[in-house]
Amino acid sequence: MADPLVTTLKIASSGLNAQSTRLRVVSENVANAQTTGATAGSDPYQRKTVTFGSTLDEITGASIVRVADIGTDDTPFVEEYDPGNPAANADGYVKRPNVNMLTEMMDMREANRSYEANVQVVKQAREIINMTIDLLRS
Structure with a gap:
């Protein structure tokens, strides 16, 4: 069985990698x-999505997060009348990406907060390791 601090660091680092992606x-x-x-x-840019999964880390025995898939959002494209656009179809409509900026901002905020939480775990583990080293020096 692995050291609890090593396990903690492994879990936090997997969270950092997942939220970074x-x-x-x-x-x-x-x-x-x-x-x-x-x-x-032609079709415009199609929104990408991230799906998380968990996996067992063989070394620590801990369940860690991983990116299971980077897929695409099947939400229909929005059509906008713009006959002068080179991407317009015969009727003058252009397909716009299925990206909703409000959704993206919420996802960004949530990912940022999760990332920060994992950074705090790493900082706390590092502090505990430093305290242990200081005790051993005494």
Whole structure:
């Protein structure tokens, strides 16, 4: 069985990695919120989603979080009348990405808070390790 502090650090670091990936995906969605298709009638950028899963860490025996999948959101595209746009279909409608900025901002805030919580766990574990080293020196 692994040291509880090592297990704690492993769990927190897996959370940091997962939330970092989530923040990257949210950033991609925000950056492409206005990206239309390249040709007439083509599909625009499709919102990406992150699905988490858990896995057993063989070394520590702890259940850690991982990114199970980066998928796409199947929400329908919004069509907007813009006949001058190169991506417009024969009727003058352009498909817009299915990215909702409010949803992305909420996801970003939640991921940021989860990331910060995992950072605090790492800081606390590091502090406990330093206190233990100080005790051993005495």
